[in-house]
Every structure is written in structure tokens, then in C-alpha cells.
Amino acid sequence: MEERLSSILSSYEGKREELIPILQQIQGEFGYLPEQAMLEIARFARVPESSVYAIATFYTQFRFTPIGKKHVMVCRGTACYVRGASRVLETVEELLGIKEGETTEDMEYSLETVACIGACGLSPCIMINKKVEAKMTRKRLTDVLGKGEAAEA
Ligand code: FES
Numbered sequence: 001m002e003e004r005l006s007s008i009l010s011s012y013e014g015k016r017e018e019l020i021p022i023l024q025q026i027q028g029e030f031g032y033l034p035e036q037a038m039l040e041i042a043r044f045a046r047v048p049e050s051s052v053y054a055i056a057t058f059y060t061q062f063r064f065t066p067i068g069k070k071h072v073m074v075c076r077g078t079a080c081y082v083r084g085a086s087r088v089l090e091t092v093e094e095l096l097g098i099k100e101g102e103t104t105e106d107m108e109y110s111l112e113t114v115a116c117i118g119a120c121g122l123s124p125c126i127m128i129n130k131k132v133e134a135k136m137t138r139k140r141l142t143d144v145l146g147k148g149e150a151a152e153a
Contacts, residue, residue: 004029005040014045019055023062032063067110068103072096072145073127077116080123088124088136089113095147109145 008025012018019041026037033056042049056062074089093099096109103110117127122134126144133144142148 070109073114076113079120083124
């Protein structure tokens with residue numbers, strides 16, 4: 001991790017206004033903001049660690065825990081809502097055994113919701129690792145999540 005962190009930080013000057021791009025790049029690299037990274041960023045920018053946390057916690061895009069291999073995002077935008085997004089979310093929660101904002105113990109799946117993924121014509125939809133899955137039904141959900149009977153056998 002140290003090497004990857006150093007490599008990222010080396011492309012910045014350590015200015016305060018660089019904190020958000022640094023946090024974004026580190027999250028892009030690790031999938032979340034590890035504690036060690038927060039400490040290194042604070043040292044690098046010569047600011048208290050609490051300042052780095054204050055910025056990171058202000059923005060909902062940042063997370064402090066690792067996400068699962070499959071990042072599932074259920075769309076709750078208007079078009080998806082009208083076409084059953086609540087039911088889609090309930091089904092995903094049931095199939096994965098986790099609630100929104102959680103990650104399965106085996107680190108396979110993380111579940112979040114999103115306001116709109118820009119594919120309203122395909123609603124209700126979800127996204128798995130940035131790939132849009134359209135017109136979700138229970139059957140489609142079990143297939144795309146790999147939770148069908150054949151997958152469990
Ligand atoms: S509302 Fe779901 S994709 Fe736009």
C-alpha cells in the first residue's frame with residue numbers, strides 16, 4: 001500500500017486545494033480511503049489528520065471501509081421508482097442477505113442506492129461494477145447477481 005500511496009502523492013505538490021483530488025484518486029485506487037492513507041495525506045499536505053477527515057466526511061462520495069468485489073447500486077430515481085425500485089431493492093437485499101450500505105462478510109457484494117444512473121428508459125435498473133443491468137425483475141436479479149438455484153448448487 002505504501003508504494004501505491006507514494007506514487008499517487010508524488011504527482012501532487014501537497015497544497016490544501018489538492019486534498020479532494022488526492023482523496024478521489026486514492027479512493028479510485030483502493031476502492032475506499034484506508035486509515036493509513038488519511039494519515040499519509042495529512043503529513044503530505046502538512047495539515048492535521050482531523051482536517052483531512054473533515055473534508056472526506058463532508059462528501060458522500062468518500063467511504064472509509066472496503067467495498068465488495070461486486071459493487072451493486074440500485075437506482076432509486078423517479079423513473080425507476082415508478083417502475084418498482086423499492087421492490088428491486090428489497091429483492092436485492094433478500095438475495096444478498098445485506099441491507100443498503102452494507103457489504104457481505106465474504107467481501108463479494110456491497111449494496112448502495114443511487115439517485116439516477118442515467119438509463120431511465122431501461123428502468124428499473126441497477127448497476128454492478130459500473131455496468132448497467134436493465135428492466136430488473138426477480139428473475140433478472142437472481143441471474144445477474146449469480147443467486148439462482150444453479151449458482152447455489
Ligand atoms: S431513474 Fe433510474 S436510471 Fe434514471
